[in-house]
Amino acid sequence: MPELPEVEVVRAGLERHVRSRVISSVEVLHPRAIRRHVPGAADFEGRLAGLRIEAARRRGKYLWFDLADGEAVLAHLGMSGQLLVQERDVPDEKHLRVRFRFADGGPELRFVDQRTFGGFTLADLVDVDGTRVPEAIAHIARDPMDPRFDLDEAVRALRRKRTEVKRALLDQTLVSGIGNIYADEALWRAKLHWARRTDRLTKAQAVAVLGAATQVMSEALVAGGTSFDALYVNVNGQSGYFDRSLNVYGREGQPCDRCGATIRRDPFMNRSSFTCPGCQRLR
DNA sequence: CCCTGAGCCTGAAAGC
DNA sequence: TGCTTTCAGGCTCAGG
Structure with missing residues (x-):
């Protein structure tokens, strides 16, 4: 992962x-x-x-x-x-x-x-x-940690697409580095449903979700950065961050930290999407 | 050109 | 108990 x-x-x-x-x-x-x-x-x-x-x-x-x-x-x-x-x-x-x-x-x-x-x-x-x-x-876009990452350009690229917003977040040619877990977390923070159409997102919504993705990844990096000195470079992704800080991913059936509604899991591209039905509405 | 969805792969866990 | 199915989810590529 x-x-x-x-x-x-x-x-x-x-x-x-x-x-x-x-x-x-x-x-x-x-x-x-x-x-x-x-x-x-x-x-x-x-x-x-x-x-x-x-x-x-x-x-x-x-x-x-x-x-x-x-x-x-x-x-x-x-x-x-x-x-x-x-x-x-x-x-x-x-x-x-x-x-x-x-x-x-x-x-x-x-x-x-x-x-x-x-x-x-x-x-x-x-x-x-x-x-x-x-x-x-050469086709992989800069990631949000890149000093030359251009948020405005990423927002434009996202809104140019005609697809679901989560699919666009996972598209490494628009913004790289985001996977299934951080996509769900970013969408939760931005209060957007994964199936929202990219071409109907407002500029502010696109900024919010990309900003949230950047934030979630920065926090995970801080949490995972503790093992830098270890000779054994483990990449299981079990940085401790996963246990403590995930708001929706893997939390099907549990109450949303923000509104208390029950987190649900939907099939998405042969995998899963976790959302809060209370604060991430489709319309 | 753009978008969608199947397929690759192994092992753990759930289902029957 | 033991076999079968599902799930995990990175990415690529065929086909619409």
Whole structure:
């Protein structure tokens, strides 16, 4: 369930534990983990050996390493992916998919992913609107934590769409980083129903829901930021934030914190949407 | 071009 | 008890 805050915690951990280290070897243990890398596993393994990691970067839910040769290793955690910095003698995890070893002989980086929705690709960096990003994610919009995020532009993009507002919030080409949990929380804070049409939102409503999304993610980031020092970079998303601070997500049948009405769950895009029928009305 | 919805995947939990 | 179904939800892509 990693959304932007969880991915940022991982990025910070990587910046601390693998930046400036030289990759000595890479081992792909499951082909699905590099399915986006068209030339295949042998190419992925071969081209990374000997390269130095210059930085760990992020946009939305995507992570990447800048490499010394001007390329980047792009990663996505999918639903269940974890990047673990692990001592070499620790036994392999059951769902270990990719292993990176380093020339300094120190701890290795492991990609563990039960459901194999996540994975890596090697990509050239390209300039998009003044920022260098991997070519494969040139279409991904800036996220609300980006210093150059433009709220007015995001509001315009949202209102240009002709779809349901929740679907638009999950569209990573409009605003990136928002997933199912924070979308529901943002809609609750803005008092908007998930099925409201984007083309009928007022400017103020669009500002409110995007502002709420930014706020919810900032709060989660603060709550999840406590594990930055840990060698074990866990990305289960269990930052403690989930237990305490969610107002609607996963709270079907419980009373709304704001109006007391009973939270309901509706099917939405093969998953769920949680809303308060009292303060998030369709009309 | 834009929008919608199926499909990918595994394991836990709920249903029968 | 044990088998089957549902759910979790990131993203991509075929088809309308």
